[in-house]
Amino acid sequence: MSEYQKIEYLIGKDGKITEKVIGGSGQACVSATSGVEAALGEVENRELLPEYYEDTVTESVEENQYQSQF
Template sequence: MTEYQKIEYQIGKNGKIVEKVLNATGSNCIETTKEVEKSLGEIESQELLPEYYQEDESISISENQSLQQW
């Protein structure tokens, strides 16, 4: 399922651009902004939000347990 993502840009008086991706998990944020970043130029630094380390919703993990009584 495609998720809605919002990208915020802040442009400082010195010309520094800060990009923030909201509503994205895992590497989706990097993929979403890849083409825009190519147009903007060299990336000085990158800080990943906690959502980057969350699993994508499309990945499901299941665990099975069984209990035997003697």
């Protein structure tokens, strides 16, 4: 089942577009915006929010807990 994500776009007076994924985590944040990014052109800068790393941290904790049981 896919999770709900909201993508917020801000367009500055200089034409610079800033996008923010709300309600997503991990690689889903990047893949949710890939189609629009491809249509708009080159991505100059990508700043990943803490939510991006949530899946990675959860997987690492679960893996460590599994290994410590044996």
